Amino acid sequence: CAGEEDWVDSRTIYVGHKEPPPGAEAYIPQRYPDNRIVSSKYTFWNFIPKNLFEQFRRIANFYFLIIFLVQLIIDTPTSPVTSGLPLFFVITVTAIKQGYEDWLRHKADNAMNQCPVHFIQHGKLVRKQSRKLRVGDIVMVKENETFPCDLIFLSSNRGDGTCHVTTASLDGESSHKTHYAIQDTKGFHTEEDIDALHATIECEQPQPDLYKFVGRINVYSNLSDPVVRSWPIRDESPSLMLWVAIYTGMETKMALNYQSKSQKRSAVEKSMNVFLVVYLCILISKALVNTVLKYVWQSEPFRDEPWYNQKTESERQRNLFLRAFTDFLAFMVLFNYIIPVSMYVTVEMQKFLGSYFITWDEDMFDEETGEGPLVNTSDLNEELGQVEYIFTDKTGTLTENNMAFKECCIEGHVYVPHVICNGQVLPDSSGIDMIDSSPGVSSREREELFFRALCLCHTVQVKDEDHVDGPRKSPDSGKSCIYISSSPDEVALVEGVQRLGFTYLRLKDSYMEILNRNGDIERFELLEVLSFDSVRRRMSVIVRSTAGEIYLFCKGADSSIFPRVIEGKVDQIRSRVERNAVEGLRTLCVAYKRLIPEEYEGVCGLLQAAKVALQDREKKLAEAYEQIEKDLILLGATAVEDRLQEKAADTIEALQKAGIKVWVLTGDKMETAAATCYACRLFRRGTQLLELTTKRIEEQSLHDVLFELSKTVLRCSGSLTRDHFSGLSTDMHDYGLIIDGAALSLIMKPREDGSSANYRELFLDICRNCSAVLCCRMAPLQKAQIVKLIKFSKEHPITLAIGDGANDVSMILEAHVGIGVIGKEGRQAARNSDYAIPKFKHLKKMLLVHGHFYYIRISELVQYFFYKNVCFIFPQFLYQFFCGFSQQTLYDTAYLTLYNISFTSLPILLYSLMEQHVGVDVLKRDPSLYRDIAKNALLRWRVFIYWTFLGVFDALVFFFGAYFMFENTTVTSNGQMFGNWTFGTLVFTVMVFTVTLKLALDTHYWTWINHFVIWGSLLFYVVFSLLWGGIIWPFLSYQRMYYVFIHMLSCGPAWLGILLLITVSLLPDILKKVLCRQLWPTATERTQNTHCPDSSPELAPAASLQSPGALGPRPTAALRDAPTRKVPCVLWRSEEYAVLLPTRASPVTVTVPAFCRDAPT
Amino acid sequence: MAMNCNPKDEVDGGPPCAPGGAAKTRRPDNTAFKQQRLPAWQPILTAGTVLPTFFIVGLIFIPIGIGIFVTSNNIREIEGNVFMYYGLSNFYQNHRRYVKSRDDSQLNGDPSALHNPSKECEPYRRNEDLPIAPCGAIANSMFNDTLELFLVSNESDPTPKPIRLQRKGIAWWTDKHVKFRNPPGEGTLEEKFKGTTKPVNWPNPVYMLDSEEDNNGFINEDLIVWMRTAALPTFRKLYRLIERTDDLHPTLPAGQYFLNITYNYPVHSFDGRKRMILSTISWMGGKNPFLGIAYITVGSISFLLGVVLLVINHKYRNSSNTADT
Secondary structure (H helix, E strand, C coil): CCCCCCCCCEEEEEHHHCCCCCCCCCCCCCCCCCCCCCCCCCCCCCHHHHHHHHHHCCHHHHHHHHHHHHHHHCCCCCCCHHHHHHHHHHHHHHHHHHHHHHHHHHHHHHHHHCCEEEEEECCEEEEEEHHHCCCCCEEEECCCCECCCEEEEEEECCCCCEEEEEEHHHHCEEEEEEEECCCCCCCCCCHHHHHCCCEEEEEECCCCCCCCCCEEEEECCCCCCCCCCCCCCEECCCCCEEEEEEECHHHCHHHHHCCCCCCCCCHHHHHHHHHHHHHHHHHHHHHHHHHHHHHHHCCCHHHHCCCCCCCCHHHHHCCHHHHHHHHHHHHHHHHHHHCCHHHHHHHHHHHHHHHHHHHHCHHHCECCCCECCEECCCCCHHHHHCCCEEEEECCCCCEEEEEEEEEEEECCEEEEEHHHHHCCCCCCHHHEEECCCCCCHHHHHHHHHHHHHHHHCCCCEEECCCCCCCCCECCCCCCCCEEECCCHHHHHHHHHHHHCCCEEEEEECCEEEEECCCCCEEEEEEEEEEEEECCCCEEEEEEECCCCCEEEEEEECHHHHHHHEEECCHHHHHHHHHHHHHHCCEEEEEEEEEECHHHHHHHHHHHHHHHHCCCCHHHHHHHHHHHHCCCEEEEEEEEEEEEECCCHHHHHHHHHHCCCEEEEECCCCHHHHHHHHHHCCCCCCCCEEEEECHHHHHHCCHHHHHHHHHHHHHHCHHHHHHHHHHCCCCCCCCEEEEEEHHHHHHHHCCCCCCCHHHHHHHHHHHHHCCCEEEEECCCHHHHHHHHHHHHCCCCCCCEEEEECCHHHHHHHHHCCEEEEECCCCCCHHHHHCCEEECCCCHHHHHHHHHHHHHHHHHHHHHHHHHHHHHHHHHHHHHHHCCCCCCCCCCCCHHHHHHHHHHHCHHHHHHHHHHCCCCCHHHHHHCHHHHHHHHHHHHHCHHHHHHHHHHHHHHHHHHHHHHHHHHCCCCCCCCCCCCCHHHHHHHHHHHHHHHHHHHHHHHCCCECHHHHHHHHHHHHHHHHHHHHHHHCCCCCCCCCCCCCHHHHHHCCHHHHHHHHHHHHHHHHHHHHHHHHHHHHCCCHHHHHHHHHCCCCCHHHHHHHHHHCHHHCCCCHHHHHHHHHHHCCCCHHHHHHHHHHHHHHHHHHHHHHHHHHHHHCCC | CHHHHCHHHCCCCCCCCCCCHHHHHHCCCCCCCCCCCCCCECCCCCHHHHHHHHHHHHHHHHHHHHHHHHHHHHHHCCCCCEEEEEEEECCCCCCHHHHCCCCHHHHCCCHHHHHCCCHHHCCCCEECCEEECCCCHHHHCCCCCEEEEEEECCCCCCCCEECCCECCCCCCHHHHHHHCCCCCCCCCHHHHCCCCECCCCCCCCHHHCCCCHHHCHHHCHHHHHHHCCCCCCCEEEEEEEECCCCCCCCCCCCCEEEEEEECCCCCHHHCCEEEEEEECCECCECCCHHHHHHHHHHHHHHHHHHHHHHHHHHHHHHHHHHHHC
16 A cells, blocks of 8 residues: 555655665655754844834834834924833833743753764764754664654664554653564664665655655665554663654654644734724824814914914925824824823733732642643733633543553452552452452352453563563562553553452463462463454454363453353443443453364464455454354453543533533544543533544445434534523533544545535534534644634634643644643643643633633723723813814823823732632632633623723713813912813823722722722822922923912812712712612622622621531531521522532532542542 | 652551652742732622712712802802903913913023023014013913003092002912022113013013012013913903902992903904903802802712612512512
8 A cells, every 4th residue: 555655745765875776766865954943933133123023013013113203203292202112111021021932942942952862874873963863864762762853663672673662742642552663674783784774765745644654665685665654752662773764853743743833812912902993993083083173173364373373484384285194193193192002011011920820829739740830921811711612632631641450340249459449559369359249159260260361361561570660660569560552451451450369471482471369370372362453342362271271352342242242240240331431431341252172273264264365354354353252251341440630520510610612632542532531521421422433434424424413413402502501501412522533534624526614514513512522533733623623613712722742732732722731741732832730620720710810800901991091082182172173282291101101000900910809719619600701701892882981981071070160260269270281180180080999999809909009009199290290390391280280289179170070980880880780790790799798788697607606517508598588689699509509519429439539548 | 759759659648748849949839919819808889888878979969069059159249359350262372382382491580591492482482583581472472451440439429440450469379489580690670681582572571561570570470370371262361459458348349340451462363352350259269150060960960879779779679589488
């Protein structure tokens, strides 16, 4: 199948850079990139231009730059310093930050590129830096080394030319895979040998698919074309090996599977940008309106240039259009504060400082590993509160990637090794704990047969004891031997049986040796191995005991064993197996049959015939296996646990209650993955599983399968959605979808007739209606593809990907939020993620608490900023109507500059760092509160318009309030008059107070810091104004503010006016808040009412009932009873508890077994 | 080491592992601030808390409003000092070009600014190569009508008796004594202003604004008053004070008055109007019904809202009660 496949573009690699012997082929030297890994963005030279370019690509920065330039060029009402200085500050700080980050990346790259690699040149071993490796180099890799690039296995110092490789950092499978050297090269063992090798490899150009590699090696001396299907990356086999480099540097499969790290923008930032554009439009239209009105108004010459206010000669001579344009720009500058630089600074600061609360969180610190959460980008803090889909890796993320033998069931009797029960290591056979009554004598026999079956029916290899630092050390201290297998389950089983008294020693000269309970060694001759395949889902061995009896032992999935069983306690075992499967244990059934020699002869014949068949060998083998593996006697079943991470199930349950859909994407095989899904309660007892797998598609066409599934799902989708909304998703009509990688690529593959879009839509439809989706056998890029598919589906949901391995990196990068679990091996995921957490369980606090907080904080921050600047600028706009559209500012320059920088900046910054509208515990306890903020709820257009109108209303109140106070009258008690600056100062004073108090009204969490900054900034404003107006400032060319503020405060009506206007401005907002809370309360508000004891006096007694002292023996009952007596909260509470009670109850009833399992001791 | 530290291997649940150096440094501090557990007051705006506020606001604002309103309405009775204002309308003292057309340094007596006024004063900066003092459009357009008030005591005595109008005390004290200063130097005021010329529109130079030394030059109060640019195009400025002479007689007894206006100031060209206002002043300034009415309105609205909220709250209670039983 190798040579026939047509690859579009191929490369020819000359092994060891040796030209082929003349006449064989033309030597075409080819150029390939070197093995340098580049993840950095800038170089030393291009940093400044590239970084500036990138920064000014941000719409806001560009806008401020334009404003600054305009101020430099034309005569504007405000000085260029007011906008230039903050802009310069922002740009510099950002550049320094990005430069530092890139420097770190350079450092990491260098470390990678400089790690030493051994390779062979002219028959000698040379040590070089990894980046100097070239395609065609012959590389020597020692045990436990990491591969520097994509390689082809030439030989090892093992006789059979094999090695074991884990691909954990590639696809997450930490199991050992055996790779075989190419037949023609496996003889080259030493440097000198390999120097004599003349060979070329033809293979396709680099492509990202991990599981596909087609190539042909031509060895000149003995031409052949074996196919290599391996590009192992991590090696743990005991030998020295020789490899040849085929893909290097950025062309490795690994690098191709990485995606470029593009900058992620949060939904909040996107809305912010939209709002910004709205404000920009408002700004432009304001400026336009004013310009037009100005020229209309000025059309009468006595207005344009009255006798008392003449223009200079040069002004007069200026072209009308130029003048109009300058006026337009001047208006723009006058109103430009409506989009303040400080908003960006504050948002950045909020994100940066706020992210420290994640790193500081003690709850997310893992004692075991000593790791705390890491924040790699702070840009996405609030996105954590918006997640709708979670894509999680399985191995190492949901599970600990640590198989453990859990129990076995023989003839209906359950055996549990003590070791797992109480954490004690008991090496001898006394570790058996029988749950049922002890079996009889015949059972005893069956029991031993079962253990022998487990000892024999596997493909485990034993590694010698002298390699101590191997990965899978037996916990049994007596006999330390390391089992290696491509399936970790098998290792767990063999280890489990070891604890039950039977130890598998080794396979020697096709004899398997077992140490039995009595300490005797039993030897079995291994006759045949009917190896495992995923269609049969079972494997068998045929062995001959020393007594000459021939046994067939078969081990496999329950579904594949039960139909072939003719004897045994099927019902008891089946019920046990089902129970275990739902518990999330990986179950296998074991059966045997005794073969009489004649039968064995027949079997041999069948197998032999199939093996030598030239055509359809696979099919014939399968048929032979089918014939052999029948009429079995059921012995029992085993249960192996891929131990779930602590509280994984709990976390998933909470996340689902929060309205988040959890998908599991794994490279692992379906059965294993499904078991995990059951264990972490993603699939429940009542979940109806829908399979969309290659197997099924082979039977039916993809089209039919999809339509059938969608019909099944959509039939009950109505009731399903309703269930979901109520937060009480009962087990009825609960669908879980299982899809594998091959089926997915079929769905994704574009078709000639263009119907693929349809499939995609259909598939998405099915997924949307399933409560859980499991994707198995996924290549890293496919994981990213799934994420992308959901990300760009029509609702544009916010996605989160979490994983621990390098195989998760592409999906971590693709998702809106990427979270890395700081794994035991490899930190690639953590490094490429946006946030890294030590354990999966920390995701709960991360999203439900931190995400929620950050979201409400930043959304208030954004809305408030727009609000306060509408308040700020709208009076200026109104004033233009009263000053002949002359761009006269209402406020003094100092006020214009400092309003956003100091008078109103700190309260909102601190609010956006400290606010907790509901307590941490409440958020954790009631995940459904997360739904209140879903879909960017606090930044919807309705909310935005409300805030804007509130700003406009307040601005009208300030301006016209002051206007009517000042209009044509005296307000002082000595008859003296105020001027325009007093007018502006009055408006400004009212504004600063209103805007700050508005924030105070929104604050739900008053720490001393909030008190300090809110009252402090008001005080600062007053002190500043007193000072600013109290002195003739020598460096100023004007003294317009001299004593203005003090004079204003010296008259009674100003005080009365300020008080009145503040009250009027705040009144509608208070009214709206109270009415909304009373009439249409959100879940959050209800919780606030319930959980805040001082919210209303009536609630106080109810709260006191919660305290343990005043309480009887049944706290929950008392709590539940309390509200019925208390009037205002009854309705809220009854609903509240309707939601809460099942939440509280379910962990108790369901979790008990899981809890026992999770608990370490 | 790593294996030993694994709590799962511990048999009897002792301390899981001795805190290693690395773990110790990575471990976040358990402070209330870092764990976001600072003690906090958590107020919530509910009907219960807001209701009393509404009533209190209503109860406070309405009396204040009534007080202000009554005070404001009483102002017409002419007792105490009487203040004489002139008013202009349609005069844009707040035009940007106008507002900035001044030099505060010059007005503060800075000699260099006196001879070299700020560029902002253009085109009223120099005249015939001499710096204008005071420069700028504001000074140039100073109000220069003269208003005189005469009382015709009774019909038998037709000769009008002039009312004494005080020229001092009409400007802010700080302006007169700090912000505005005549240039330093020896000699008469005229000598101090040597080398400057009068604003184009003025009949006399700045040192001839008044006969009294302490009300002449830059510290002339009429000038200071004019220099404080008005906020709105229709404005009034304090012109003169009429002081009450004794307690027995009203400041301006009932009778017939003459107002003699020396008309200098052109307002027709910009469609302006001139007014003269006589007013007394209370603690809260001149007559202005706005504040009083506003207070009464806001107070009533607040009271009304309180009642509405009370009703809503009450209804809500009732419905929840019935729903519960």
